[in-house]
Amino acid sequence: MAKKSYRQAISEALSQEMERDPTIVIMGEDIAGGAGAEGEQDAWGGPLGVTKGLYTKFGPDRVLDTPITESGFIGAAVGAAASGLRPVAELMFVDFMGVCFDQIFNQAAKFKYMFGGKAKTPVVIRTMYGAGFRAASQHSQCLYNVFTHIPGLKVALPSNPYEAKGLLIQAIRDDDPVIFFEHKAMYDMEGEVPDETYAIPFGQANVTREGDDATIIAFGRMVNFANTVADKLSKDGITCTVVDPRTTSPLDTETILETAAETGRVVVVDEAHPRCNMATDVSALICQEAFDKLKAPIKMVTAPHAPVPFSAALEDLYIPSMDKIEAAVRSVTGKSH
Template identity: 65%
Template structure:
């Protein structure tokens, strides 16, 4: 029986093992060590939710607390990446993207292209995404599609401890800037994770469930809701195929199309807001390239086009649920019968 650890521990372990393996890897971010002014290793907090806990004393001088200025330390990380280091910077909440967007959008993402491949930017930006922590509109967004829109960035969204470790190691070794999106509500999730180093390749979706009736495409925390819905639907005689994208850029178009060509039906589940999202992107891909295979309309299960509400009751309504996924599947299945 392989060892079980949490998603959070898997990320911490990937960082520690890569820092041990490669001295050019370092961490920079707000409170990633102990918070400015902390006197020693004992009270090092290790990030706002403790993900980098324990690294500061293990790697002296390589876990750097930055002032509360994303424009400053993200810029510094981008610069360090162009000069031969492998920074893992932490944008505490993805909602703070606006404070460092130029550094990512106009600098890191463009260097390889604008310098004709002579510059590489092996930067990882870890960031917390997603709703459900009662953290209100400025600390709960799912901005994955914002990064996915930008050519030159790779965007990763692990859904399990195994993927979190393997994808983060891959991200650190990758020579392009990678936005690594960690879902807050997954940090405590347990799963089997090898103790050894390993990588999970980018652009390879994970089939979590085989089925012939309908394809559910999703990523991040929604993977687990899709699996719950699929289990319930299986009891009703509907076999869902569940695809976890793992990375939204690069996107595993082949697996999505291959699955829809088999099932003829698609529901895309995305925790993000619905406009210009992974949900619309994948729907468009399938409508364009697998239209002939479709036996019914494509359905999307997403958050509404509103900010994330602070009210508990409203936030619960905002986030997609397994019940909503099930309802969408029934709608698509009925579309076939009606036709």
């Protein structure tokens, strides 16, 4: 099977779905770059080149460069979705979502509910999240937990190129609004991705490692950290199950509870700030539903409750590290160095 990058996987999903369904349009800031102006067309392909080539292939009617007005073009995407198109909007950094909260939280998420199930809103908002890019506090947040909080939104967090293609295709075909989170440190990550199209159903966690001693539940980029830690610890005789929930809304509570109960020792890894994040959410779930199966207190590995620092040295310390995950696993298993 062909190796492709996370960036290629996303681009391929967009391109193949746009070929399949003419109602799919993409829009965002510089997703073509130079569109409609004199000079070079398709100059950018988005800030990190994900949509490069799509303008040339699908033309100006389906690849729309928008003004730097998130409230405007996200509102336009939501409206277009409610009236028959399937827009995929790119909102550069999730940190900027704040300026279009009303369009997302009050409009997109609520249409189906407010109109008695008669309206559907098949919009996808692709966005970059996460630290590690030296982009400081206004361009490095996670915030997927904020969207998970809102009923009516679906939230996907692909952890590798295979997941990115399959989850994005599912997001595009889904009739509900989906916020699709791409970690900016992962665009060059490579993995095996089928050339054919496939959809990964939402709400089905992936168990990426199976072990007996501890269960690590990790989100997005952190899944890869957890896998690496699990592989390292297995050489020391500590075997871990690693769970990638894939989507935080809907959340595969069944797999989380099952795998937590199997080992009784749980570590939850979440790159978001520690208050009201996915780690607290999942920990509460396990405590309510599987408390009697726990053999040790749950450990959460998260970023601190502080803005993402610009200083490279501090940012590295800020992000949940493999060392911290390893220490947490050793702690819950009682098998320290």
